[in-house]
Amino acid sequence: MLKNKVQFQRGMSLSEFLALYGTEAQCVQALVAWRWPQGFVCPECGHTGHCVLRRGLYQCHHCRRQTSMTAGTLFAGTKLPLTTWLLAIYLLTQSKNGVSVMDLSRQLGTCYNSAWLMKHKLMQAMLEREQGRRLQGVIQMDDAYWGGRRRGYKRGRGTRGKTPFVAAVETDPISGKPLTMRMDRVKGFRSGEIGRWARRHLTPGAHVRSDGLWCFGAVKQAGCNHEPLVTSGPKGRQRRKSFVWVDTMLGNVKNAIAGTYHSIRAKHLPRYLAEFAYRFNRRFDLAGMVASLGAAAALTPPMPYRFVTLAEVHW
Ligand SMILES: [Zn+2]
Known part of the structure; x- marks a missing residue:
């Protein structure tokens, strides 16, 4: 019998993931490439000449402003290592039915609140990527x-x-x-x-x-x-x-929402719906989703906790 091409694709194995994003240095390198695909650009003056003060911290040669690679991205202000974020991205993109916050916190070894915040921020990045999609035909x-x-x-x-x-x-x-x-x-x-x-x-x-x-x-x-x-x-x-x-x-x-999440508050529903749409619309390239969500997060503005919890998400 012919196997379903989408259902049986391999995706990215955990060992493949660890070979690519297993160390903090690898994750820093990946984030810098997602954020500045053409190389560092100073957000203050647009100058490209710079030096690296320490890992992930850049100083502009022109205006001397220091810029962290996470500033202005979804990862802004995080106290967690980037390896934890990348692992969250891996778990969220490679599962068909989503991952509950409880499971995420167990697998990442973080507290429930950190896992909740990470998941909602990543779902928001998915939502923002899906917002501009127009259907046709x-x-x-x-x-x-x-x-x-x-x-x-x-x-x-x-x-x-x-x-x-x-x-x-x-x-x-x-x-x-x-x-x-x-x-x-x-x-x-x-x-x-x-x-x-x-x-x-x-x-x-x-x-x-x-x-x-x-x-x-x-x-x-x-x-x-x-x-x-x-x-x-x-x-x-x-x-x-x-x-x-x-x-x-x-x-x-x-079924997935009922099985994985049990209950979702109405104000957060758009993010959960977008999470499913994001994965479905990229199902032909399961392995590529880790880098594409990582890049999306690098281009998504920061979301303070208050915004994640209080803001009504609406299209
Ligand atoms: Zn500058």
Whole structure:
């Protein structure tokens, strides 16, 4: 039997990871290369002439300003060694269903709070990378609620306390297989909200299939075609097959969240959804995800603790 190419790819083994990022010196070298791919540039004056005072600390020849390699990045102000951060990146990217904070703290040997903060910062880097993604071509779209799902004529009722989000999967127009996806929390399933979402996240000219929920017609505001398929009644079952991928994605995400995380606060849901989308959209290069998330973190501005815990994340 032909093995599924994505499911059976090797990814990066722990020994391969340790050979690349096992020492602090290797991690420093990697971070410097991610942050300044063209070599050091002074953030104050833009000068490139510099000397290295000690590992990771640079001084500009022109204005004498000293710059730490972690300043201005997601790693700013960290007291943990970079090897711990890189190991967190490894664990987060190589697992299919995510890693709970408890597991992360056990595997990294840090306290729970440090692991929590690291995980949320890295998820924020994933979220920021996924924010600009626009879907195109043939798209399956559906409404979902974290904490339960409502279908049919009862939609909208009994959703108190549940967090609504949109799930959309771009599929290959010939094979019908999924290419990329996104999931975004929305304020509710109303035309205004879906129109706003579509203008931001869909490419004009895309062909969107959804069920008969009225608000999905608002994708036309973004210049997309809309094909509503009524999934109730005798023909509904057949039509439901048009949503096989978005249904599968939602099933996987909900199982993973329920199995790994147990409970997620609504204000943090966008980060968790982005974590799944980030991994899914890069699933063809599992091993490459360590460096790509490392580079993303090097280019993500710092996040003080207050921001991580209090800020409402919204697209
Ligand atoms: Zn300077």
